[in-house]
Amino acid sequence: MDALHEIMTVAEAAALWGKSVVTVRQACTGYKKAAPRFRENEARQSGATWLVTRDGMTRVFGPEKNS
Numbered sequence: 001m002d003a004l005h006e007i008m009t010v011a012e013a014a015a016l017w018g019k020s021v022v023t024v025r026q027a028c029t030g031y032k033k034a035a036p037r038f039r040e041n042e043a044r045q046s047g048a049t050w051l052v053t054r055d056g057m058t059r060v061f062g063p064e065k066n067s
Contacts, residue, residue, distance in 0.1 A: 010050045013057050018065035025050055027060055 010028065014021045028043045028050045030036040036043070042056025058064070 006054045
């Protein structure tokens with residue numbers, strides 16, 4: 001698979017893994033009771049958009065649910 005398919009927005013990732021957008025975004029940013037779940041090389045913010053890697057999603061949430 002090429003590099004463009006290895007990186008996706010939080011909304012794309014949420015749809016593919018059957019998660020809510022809020023759940024994936026909170027895994028990127030953390031929230032008051034939990035630290036971020038993604039490693040530095042698995043998620044980053046680009047402007048107002050969070051981007052995550054396929055490998056990061058698999059590590060944090062398990063196998064892709066909706067392909």
